[in-house]
Amino acid sequence: MSTVAARYAAALRESGGTLEELRRTADYLTECAPLWEALCSPAVEVREKHAVLDRLPDFTERENLLHFYKMLAEKGRMALLPEIVDAYRLLELHANKEGLCTLRCARELDEKQLGELARLLCRKHGYQAMTMEIVIDPAVLGGFVAELDGITYDKSVGGQLHALAQSLQKG
Known part of the structure; x- marks a missing residue:
């Protein structure tokens, strides 16, 4: 697990997100191959990724999680999401x-x-x-x-x- 993923997980945990919400939304993103490829692709512009994230129905209840995903898209780090979920789980266990x-x-x-x-x-x-x-x-x-x-x-x-x-x- 990378240090970057661990830092993102720690920041998300401090913002009040729950592991269940993170898992549910991460699964939603990663299980749809075309969606996941578009979110991870450097060929897709950040504004287009934001527009897609804004239209996803499961992301309306947790504003901070939506902002978190948008930040990953901006930084070109969306591919770290599975690692971030694992790091978050480890933080929860250690807590x-x-x-x-x-x-x-x-x-x-x-x-x-x-x-x-x-x-x-x-x-x-x-x-x-x-x-x-x-x-x-x-x-x-x-x-x-x-x-x-x-x-x-x-x-x-x-x-x-x-x-x-x-x-x-x-x-």
Whole structure:
């Protein structure tokens, strides 16, 4: 996640927008391919992007969100919107003392394993709760790779094999 996206998310959160409103309107924009391409395109003039945003029916209830989207269009940063939504979600979780861990594993872990891992990561990072996003990745082979707060914990068979290969190459 880029620093720019994190800054935009923080500014939007301070302005009083909610994650639900941001998600709903961002989904509206990104799920319509022609609309999204036009809003992200440098070939489309800013005034035309503003005119399109002004005509969208779901944007009338939150004036600050409409202004936010117009600002992204003016700065040529509309393509950052999915990243901004992710950054906003992370800010919300952290405000509630909750972490977000992306867990890559070859197969689903059972509830007991997930709970133990979540408790361990909470203690290590000072969170009261942990949201686990699980990605099934056969390349992991076994074990898991956990990513949390920019730190990667590689406890995978694939990672161990890679480390062994590097060790053998070094002599």
